[in-house]
Amino acid sequence: MPTVTVEGKGSFEVDEGKKLVLALEDNDVDILHRCGGNAKCTTCRCEVIEGDLGTMEEPEAAILDKKGLKDSGARLSCQNRVYSDLTVKPVMTVTNSDVDPGPRPED
Numbered sequence: 001m002p003t004v005t006v007e008g009k010g011s012f013e014v015d016e017g018k019k020l021v022l023a024l025e026d027n028d029v030d031i032l033h034r035c036g037g038n039a040k041c042t043t044c045r046c047e048v049i050e051g052d053l054g055t056m057e058e059p060e061a062a063i064l065d066k067k068g069l070k071d072s073g074a075r076l077s078c079q080n081r082v083y084s085d086l087t088v089k090p091v092m093t094v095t096n097s098d099v100d101p102g103p104r105p106e107d
Contacts, residue, residue: 005087007049014082020046020053021077021105030094030101037078037105042067043092044105045074051086078105 001013004020006029014023021044024031032043039059053075056064060079064070074091094101 002082003085004082005050005085007087007089016083017081019078019105019107020080020082020086020088022107023082024077024088024090025101025104029090031077031090032092032094032097032099032101033078033105034099034102035078036103039063039076039079041102042069042074042076043097043102044077045069045091046077046088047073047091048075049087049089051084051088053080053086054083 002016003011003013004023005011009029012027021031021033021037034043035041040063042063060076
């Protein structure tokens with residue numbers, strides 16, 4: 001099982017192939033996902049400190065480009081699955097933004 005480490009929150013194991021956004025939420029990280037995991041809003045973006053999420057697919061690249069974030073190093077947790085150990089830092093959370101997280105993304 002891969003291990004996800006979240007800066008300031010600790011580490012947890014997740015089932016291989018689980019969406020990163022769901023792995024975070026299921027382990028009490030109050031990550032935002034305002035569009036419900038549809039690569040429309042970028043509120044679920046994370047900075048990947050260590051590890052690799054693999055190649056960025058078109059929906060993720062398109063919205064990051066549209067929002068001016070493509071070169072920021074951010075990745076959308078709703079568009080990536082966990083296949084190896086990662087260390088991430090969520091950019092937007094309920095705690096630091098004081099908004100409703102949004103509908104839970106589907107697996």
